[in-house]
Amino acid sequence: MDDETAEIELLQQNLQKTRQLSKRMTSILDTFDTRIARLEKSILPLYTAAQILNKRRNNIDQTLLKIDDVASNQSDLSNEEGLxxxxxxxxxxxxxxxxxxxxxxxxxxxxxxxxxxxxxxxxxxxxxxxxxxxxxxxxxxxxxxxxxxxxxxxxxxxxxxxxxxxxxxxxxxxxxxxxxxxxxxxxxxxxxxxxxxxxxxxxxxxxxxxxxxxxxxxxxxxxxxxxxxxxxxxxxxxxxxxxxxxxxxxxxxxxxxxxxxxxxxxxxxxxxxxxxxxxxxxxxxxxxxxxxxxxxxxxxxxxxxxxxxxxxxxxxxxxxxxxxxxxxxxxxxKNEFKDGLPALRSLCLRSFPEFLVDLKLGATSRGQADTSTKIMDFVVETVTYISKIPEVQGAVSAALTALGDGNWKMGEGIQVGVNNRIGDGDEDAILKHFIYDVVATAITSLTTISRTARRPAYGSIFLLNNVSYLRAFLLDDPRSNSIPKLLSSSAKDLLNSNYRTAKAGYFDANFSPLMQAMTDDPKDRSGKSAAKEKFTRFFDLFDEVIERHRIGRVMEDDDDGRRAVGDEVIMLVVPSLQRFIQKQKERDFSKNPQKYIKRTPEDIESQIRNVFS
CATH class of the missing domain: 1.20.1280.170 (Exocyst complex component Exo70)
Known part of the structure; x- marks a missing residue:
């Protein structure tokens, strides 16, 4: 037992010595680590500088090699020169x-x-x-x-x-x-x-x-x-x-x-x-x-x-x-493109007043036969001119704005420069003013021609035909849906009112004499001889009207319009003739009425329809 205790004590003593040795060794190793870290920190800049120097040395060596290569390659330029x-x-x-x-x-x-x-x-x-x-x-x-x-x-x-x-x-x-x-x-x-x-x-x-x-x-x-x-x-x-x-x-x-x-x-x-x-x-x-x-x-x-x-x-x-x-x-x-704009603009500005002048000159055109009822060239040109405007509306509006509102009239009642202050968005209004003046000038020339005609009846047909042509192709049946948008309310009213006036003049010049022939004269007491004369005069005048309409066709380019006018003529003439015939028969104006009543109202209606068909 004493021996075992002695061995244990000996072992404890040895273990204590081992611990002391390990502690000393650990302390020595920690000291080595610290010294190595300090050494590494001291050597690192030197190492980095050495690397840079080595890289530069390599570059210098390569450059020297390239110089040597170039020097050797250029020793004889004959080959390069030939190439x-x-x-x-x-x-x-x-x-x-x-x-x-x-x-x-x-x-x-x-x-x-x-x-x-x-x-x-x-x-x-x-x-x-x-x-x-x-x-x-x-x-x-x-x-x-x-x-x-x-x-x-x-x-x-x-x-x-x-x-x-x-x-x-x-x-x-x-x-x-x-x-x-x-x-x-x-x-x-x-x-x-x-x-x-x-x-x-x-x-x-x-x-x-x-x-x-x-x-x-x-x-x-x-x-x-x-x-x-x-x-x-x-x-x-x-x-x-x-x-x-x-x-x-x-x-x-x-x-x-x-x-x-x-x-x-x-x-x-x-x-x-x-x-x-x-x-x-x-x-x-x-x-x-x-x-x-x-x-x-x-x-x-x-x-x-x-x-x-x-x-x-x-x-x-x-x-x-x-x-x-x-x-x-x-x-x-030196911009030819920009220089071309003023030249074109000046032509555009000239074209507007010159077109109006041409329309005015249409009133003085010669060669119009007394019986002519044709559509005038300047009327066709007016419709064509206005019909083309939507395709170049931007240019027309820009040129008219530059010209000034109303200045296309060449000073006729317009003070040049007074209306030149145009604001944004007024271009459409100016365009409508111009088109109104175009329509008004054309109608004025037509009216002048019709009034100077030697035969007013043909002149009335002429005016109706031309005004209805303008109205039809600008308002009722335009060639483009954009055309009515160019017409101001004043221009539309102008076309409609002149159409009504022309139609009234046409009825007055051609059918008023017929209606007057059937009107009773209050001074004539007997009425029988007067009735005979009235029937004779009515049918003579009617034959003249029919012949006149064969020479001068009414609204030849507008079938619907022409038939509508024919219906109005029938409503005006035939009922009046029926009443007149009935009235005179009741008065027993003649023993042989058929001698004076050459055609029945139905025949008259048929002839009128044939004329306006």
Whole structure:
């Protein structure tokens, strides 16, 4: 038992010593960790600096190797010179590009070496050879046969052939990397290369501008040639399509210029675009001047050509300004597109008073036969004129607003300038004022002609026919639903009241004598002889009326209106005749009534219906 106790005590003593040793070891290890951390913190900046130095040493070594490689490669320039002088061969653009890059690298590392000038000349020659290839491809893409004017293919944009872009785009991309004064001020060939690229870019603009004119010229000339053969509004619409084609072409050409120009700086782009636009603008000015000259020769005929062209230019002005903003300031100042607007506007302003003058002159037209009841030319022109206004209403309203409310009367009771203060939204009111004056002037001329007719009965038919024609095609059965909207309430009242007046005058001149023939004379006591005379006079007058209506047809262009007038005539004449016959028979005016009553009321009605059928 004592032995076991002794062993336990010995073990406890050993365990205590082990713990003390472990504690000392842990303390020593903690001290080592602290010292290692301090050492690492001290060594880290030195390690980082060493890494940077090693990287720089590697870069220097690689640069020295490149210099040695360039020096060895340029020891003999004969091979490079032969390659450059031959120019870029088909499929070997990359080889040519690498040769020029090596030459440029030699210039960069040679400094003041005596071979620098020779290498610079080779670089300049290489740039010229590349621009020659560039110009050749551009010329190929800017030539060919244009579609015939008037065909569906003629209205298209003059785009660059897509098949040539793969061969041209790499050339353009490399030309833009060549040394220029702005990027390589110390390069000996930079100035010469810039001049070469400027010439190539100008050549590009010349060729593309000429090609655009070639594509647009035929369509433009066709407008002028056909202007005498087609409706002026059709010519105006075709002119608008042609102008839109010009703008579309200019827009596409600018996008193409951005993609294919050797120099991409804003200044060089705007200069080249200006060169491209000059022939296009010259063509536009030529065609517009031809149309203006044609319109001036016969403004009455071509007034709607001027109005239509004016409306087109007004609507496209903002688009054109956007395109011109890409050109040089000098070209923007000389704007053929904007200059054409005043010329067209002056023609439009002239057309309104001149049209009214032509309507007034219609009252003095000669050659009207005494029995003529036809529709006057100026009446047809009035309906046609007003019917065309909705198609160019914007231009008409703008021009009338510029002219001033009422000034189209040329000072007749109007103080010029008094009503010129027009607010926004008054354009429609001014247009309605003008159309009212057109209708009023036409009716005034018709009334003058009818009153100066030697045979009033025919004059009344003439007035009814013409006024009803105006009323029918402007109010009752217009050629367009937009026409009645252009007529003010005053204009509508004017048409209706004059139609009623004309119809009343027609009845008075043609049928009042018939009605008077059947009127009893209070001074005649017997009445029998007078009745016989009245029957004779009535049928004589009726025969005259029937013959008159065979010569001068009533409302020949309006079947419904003519039948309606015939019904009114029957309601006026036949019942009165029936009452008159009945009254005279009751008076026993004759032993042989059939001798004087040549036709029954039914026969009279049938004859009237035949006349107005």
């Amino acid at each position: 450059i002088l031959r120019g870029p061969q088909p499929g070997q653009l990359t080889v040519y590009k690498d040769a020029l890059e090596r030459l440029n690298a030699n210039i960069a590392f040679k400094g003041e070496d005596k071979d620098v000038d020779k290498i610079a000349n080779l670089v300049e020659t290489g740039a010229k050879k590349l621009t020659q290839l560039y110009t050749k491809v551009v010329a190929e893409g800017s030539s060919g046969t244009t579609p015939a004017p008037g065909t569906s293919d003629a209205i298209m944009l003059t785009s660059f052939p897509a098949s040539l872009l793969p061969s041209l785009s790499p050339v353009v991309k490399f030309l833009r990397t060549l040394p220029l004064p702005s990027t390589h001020p110390s390069h000996p060939a930079a100035q010469a290369i810039l001049k070469t690229l400027m010439e190539a870019q100008r050549g590009y603009a010349d060729m593309r501008g000429s090609w655009a004119v070639k594509c647009l010229d035929g369509q433009g000339k066709r407008l002028v040639v056909r202007a005498n053969e087609v409706d002026p509004l059709v010519t105006g619409r075709e002119f608008g399509e042609w102008v839109e084609l010009i703008l579309g072409t200019a827009e596409e050409e600018y996008k193409l210029l951005q993609e294919l120009s050797p120099l991409s700086s804003p200044g060089s782009m705007s200069a080249a675009f200006s060169v491209l636009l000059v022939p296009v603008l010259r063509l536009f000015n030529t065609i517009l001047s031809s149309l203006i000259t044609l319109t001036k020769k016969n403004l009455q005929k071509f007034s709607f050509l001027a109005l239509s062209a004016y409306e087109v230019l007004l609507s496209l002005q903002y688009h054109w300004e956007e395109i011109l903003s890409c050109a040089s300031e000098q070209l923007r100042d």
